[in-house]
Amino acid sequence: MHYPGGKGASGVYQRLINQIPPHRVFIETHLGGGAIMRHKKPAEINIGIDLDKDVLDAWPKTGQVQLIHADAINYLATYPFIGDEFVYADPPYLPYTRRSDRAPYKIDYSEEQHIDLLKILTTIPCDVMISGYHSPLYEQYLAEWRVLQFSVRTRSGATAEEFVWMNYQDPVELHDYSYLGETFRERERIRRRIDRWRARLESLPPLERNALLSALPR
Numbered sequence: 001m002h003y004p005g006g007k008g009a010s011g012v013y014q015r016l017i018n019q020i021p022p023h024r025v026f027i028e029t030h031l032g033g034g035a036i037m038r039h040k041k042p043a044e045i046n047i048g049i050d051l052d053k054d055v056l057d058a059w060p061k062t063g064q065v066q067l068i069h070a071d072a073i074n075y076l077a078t079y080p081f082i083g084d085e086f087v088y089a090d091p092p093y094l095p096y097t098r099r100s101d102r103a104p105y106k107i108d109y110s111e112e113q114h115i116d117l118l119k120i121l122t123t124i125p126c127d128v129m130i131s132g133y134h135s136p137l138y139e140q141y142l143a144e145w146r147v148l149q150f151s152v153r154t155r156s157g158a159t160a161e162e163f164v165w166m167n168y169q170d171p172v173e174l175h176d177y178s179y180l181g182e183t184f185r186e187r188e189r190i191r192r193r194i195d196r197w198r199a200r201l202e203s204l205p206p207l208e209r210n211a212l213l214s215a216l217p218r
Helices: 013-017 036-038 053-058 072-078 111-121 136-141 183-203 206-215
Strands: 026-029 045-050 065-071 085-087 127-132 146-153 159-166
Touching: 013 036, 026 036, 026 072, 045 053, 045 085, 053 065, 065 127, 072 111, 085 111
Parallel strands: 026 045, 026 085, 045 065, 085 127
Antiparallel strands: 127 159, 146 159
């Protein structure tokens, strides 16, 4: 499923998933292609929000995701947050940050809508991640947030700088370790190391294996 500004490219969704701490409820606003929702380990509750009905109709009906046809601003404003949620917001890029004047989205966002979204996201009581291009507006509202910057390929083949803002510190525990590592080569190295250690543990006598596991910090 391809979508303007989608995060499905190799090396993009992995970076983002490697920044997501444990959570019980995962909410992805402006679902679009839903790359993060599709690739990360499911949470206990998974909610995808989009105002474009065609996006929701095209989504694979697995039963694991609650698909909500709504504006993200209104939905988040009324959601009963308790703190164990994680919100990932990937709204349409601000018009003046795009390289082309042609609107790539079926349903676009005005600057006023971006402001309303930022006001909501900076007040909800849970971990939040926001994707976008750098702009004075986002810099103003998210000045205190941690930021990650990396290069991505656009649909035209050009290179752009993607920014990811988070209202939490570097996680020391992740919800999903499947993509741990900055590059494919590093992810493969980590995977092979995990496989070796798993094989060693499985080769130990049961009591010795359980004694070793019980000695590890929890």
